Amino acid sequence: MCYDFYKGYLSSTSIFALYCTSFSYFVVINATWIRMLLIWVASLLRFRNLTMETNFTMLTIFYMNLLNYGAVYVLAPWDSRETGLPVVNSLFSGLYTDFNAYWFNDVGTLIVSTMVFNMFYPMIEFFGYLAIRVLYRAVDQRLIIPSMAPTHTNTKTLQAFQTMYEGPKFLIHWKYAYILNVVYQTFLFGPGLPVLFPVALGSIFVLYVTEKLAVAYSYQKPPMYDSTVNRTTIRLLKISPICYVVSAAWAYSNQ
Numbered sequence: 001m002c003y004d005f006y007k008g009y010l011s012s013t014s015i016f017a018l019y020c021t022s023f024s025y026f027v028v029i030n031a032t033w034i035r036m037l038l039i040w041v042a043s044l045l046r047f048r049n050l051t052m053e054t055n056f057t058m059l060t061i062f063y064m065n066l067l068n069y070g071a072v073y074v075l076a077p078w079d080s081r082e083t084g085l086p087v088v089n090s091l092f093s094g095l096y097t098d099f100n101a102y103w104f105n106d107v108g109t110l111i112v113s114t115m116v117f118n119m120f121y122p123m124i125e126f127f128g129y130l131a132i133r134v135l136y137r138a139v140d141q142r143l144i145i146p147s148m149a150p151t152h153t154n155t156k157t158l159q160a161f162q163t164m165y166e167g168p169k170f171l172i173h174w175k176y177a178y179i180l181n182v183v184y185q186t187f188l189f190g191p192g193l194p195v196l197f198p199v200a201l202g203s204i205f206v207l208y209v210t211e212k213l214a215v216a217y218s219y220q221k222p223p224m225y226d227s228t229v230n231r232t233t234i235r236l237l238k239i240s241p242i243c244y245v246v247s248a249a250w251a252y253s254n255q
Contacts, residue, residue, distance in 0.1 A: 032121075034068070035061050035174055051228050054173045058229055061177035062236070069114065069185050077107050099192060099251045108193050115185065115196055119203040122178070122210045129168060130218065140164055170215070170222040176233045178207060180240075187240045191248035 038060045047053040077094040096103040137146035140154050155161040186200040215222070 034064055035177075038064060039171070039174070050223055051226050054225065055229050055232055058173035058176045059232070061174050062180045065177060065181040066184055069181055070188050073107055073111055073189070077103065098254050100254060104192055108189070111185070111189050112193060112195060112199070115182075115199045115203070118182070119199055119206055122207045126210045126214055126218070133167075136164060167214075167218045167220050170219040172222070172225065172229065175207065175211065176229060179204060180233065180236055183237060183240050184243060187244035188247050190244060192251045 039057055042053055042057040042060065045053070045056070047056065077096050079094045079097045080091070081093075081097065095106075134146060137150070138144060141147065141150050141152060142154070150165070153161055153164070155164055182200050182203045186196045190196045
């Protein structure tokens with residue numbers, strides 16, 4: 001009987017872990033496509049300079065991530081029947097009326113799994129795009145292992161050659177948005193999920209190492225930015241501890 005119980009428990013746990021992993025992949029990949037769409041839309045708008053476009057793109061990606069990684073986890077499973085407001089009750093009819101053990105066991109597991117996958121995403125993206133560039137160069141040179149300083153190419157024009165062998169553009173806006181997303185999600189759910197703090201540290205460390213390698217060996221020469229994006233990011237980071245205070249007061253006040 002004990003064997004049957006533990007066998008069923010392990011089976012249900014494995015299924016739930018697989019579900020969390022699959023959901024994490026979906027959330028991160030979905031955010032990536034939305035990020036690319038926002039970058040494309042921002043490129044169509046007529047900004048006076050590159051800094052304004054970069055700052056606008058960073059803010060839109062950050063707000064999208066805040067909704068995708070933060071507000072959805074709070075509002076989607078919320079059961080608002082305790083508010084006594086019919087309008088609100090019709091909008092939020094989830095499973096949990098408050099942060100409790102069931103919420104952390106269900107939604108909290110999804111948050112942690114998404115953050116863990118998101119921690120390795122900059123590395124996955126870096127090596128993924130690197131593999132694609134190497135593949136294109138191998139096809140161009142008709143070699144299995146292409147040379148980084150090719151002596152033979154099948155490109156017809158200098159522009160085509162430059163496009164083939166130059167690295168990707170240095171997109172600083174979504175890097176800042178990534179840092180803001182990690183910090184805000186950690187401070188928002190960290191009081192009940194303290195494991196998010198070492199995960200956040202790992203995320204920023206992986207991003208730092210990946211970007212150092214990419215700037216040295218992959219990216220094109222970055223354009224000249226002023227301090228607007230830096231100042232905007234710092235102002236937003238100063239607000240993030242308020243999320244922690246509000247979330248901690250809400251979570252710890254639940255008996």
